[in-house]
Amino acid sequence: MNAKAVIFVQPKQVQLGDITLPASTERDIVVETEVSGISVGTERWAYLGLRPDVAFPSVPGYMAVGRITSAGAQAASKGWAPGDRVYYFASRLAGEVEGKSWMGSHVSHAVVDVCGARGNGDLEIHHCEKVPSDVPAEEAALLGLCAVAMRGIEMAVVPVGAKVLVCGLGVIGQYALQVCQLKGASVTVTDIVEDRLKIAESLGATVAKSIGDLAPGSFDIIIDTSSSSQVVNSLFPLLKLRGKFVFQGWYPPPAQLDLNALHQRLPSAYFPCAHSAEAVGAALEWAAKGWLKSAPLITHTFSPEDAAQAYEMIGAGSSDFLGVIFDWRKK
Secondary structure, X not given: OEEEEEEEEEOOEEEXXXXXXXXXXXXXXXXXXXXXXXXXXXXXXXXXXOOOOOOOOEOOOOOEEEEEEEEOHHHHHOOOOOOOEXXXXXXOOOHHHOOOOOOOOOEOEEEEEOOOOOOOHHHOOOOEEEOOOOOOHHHHOOHHHHHHHHHHHHHHOOOOOOEEEEEOOOHHHHHHHHHHHHOOOEEEEEOOXXXXXXXXXXXXXXXXXXXXXXXXXXXXXEEEOOOOHHHHHHHHHHEEEEEEEEEOOOOOOOOOOOHHXXXXXXXXXXXXXXXXXXXXXXXXXXXXXXXXXXXXXXXXEEOHHHHHHHHHHHHOOOOOOOEEEEEHHXX
16 A cells, blocks of 8 residues: 655655555554644654654654544454544554654554554553544644643642743643643743743743743742753752752753752652653543643644645744644645
């Protein structure tokens, strides 16, 4: 079976190309993709050639929504059926793009093993979840990033009444503030992009336009999504004694952290990675109940044919976008 795929040919070179999918087995479902979401942080670093776990040529992406067109016997026995809307993490690939990265969801059609363990070793990475009928595909395609935020929040154990600072209001930061609010925390946010602050304020957060406006020792928990050592160093003094710091971003090595600023605060630090099946399922359920808002986070929708344009925008580090998706129905 052939499919169209967004392909990172080499750093900073993207094309929509043809790939051959592996033959499906009794363990697999075959999915026709409707929408796939771009993980702006992860895929930006991969596009720039700075992720050591991504080789070229490779198919990026790890968030996609589509409908099952066929299900193998073993998959069907577990309740997967043609017509089901699903959210899948990555697909099985073949040929020259096989094994070049752990991603692979920016594809027109996907072969997904739904009979293996839901986890992937100790990281407990999800593979596929059913999408509630009342969650639009466009919104569901970003919810994996909510699950990423949830892992850091779970590790830090955010209690009711905690004073939380979220620094960096990309999609993960916007979801982090919503999840912390659902847990009963008081959330303050900061970012240098005015439009992102406005979205966060509309979601109920207290806004600080500058880190310098915040008093030292104000927060029980700080969640950083900036991926900037310079920003992180400026956040350390804001942590209370015995506070918790969540390094939610991916920090390109070498990271120049001023750990002396933390030394006398007796902090706990957390370094979350990836997201669990349970978190993805919870995010989809919360979205169906209206507890999570995703629509305000979507700023750009691209046809897959315009993938090069999308990544050029993302790679330039522009602040004019937030959530970015590919609509495969427009191909």
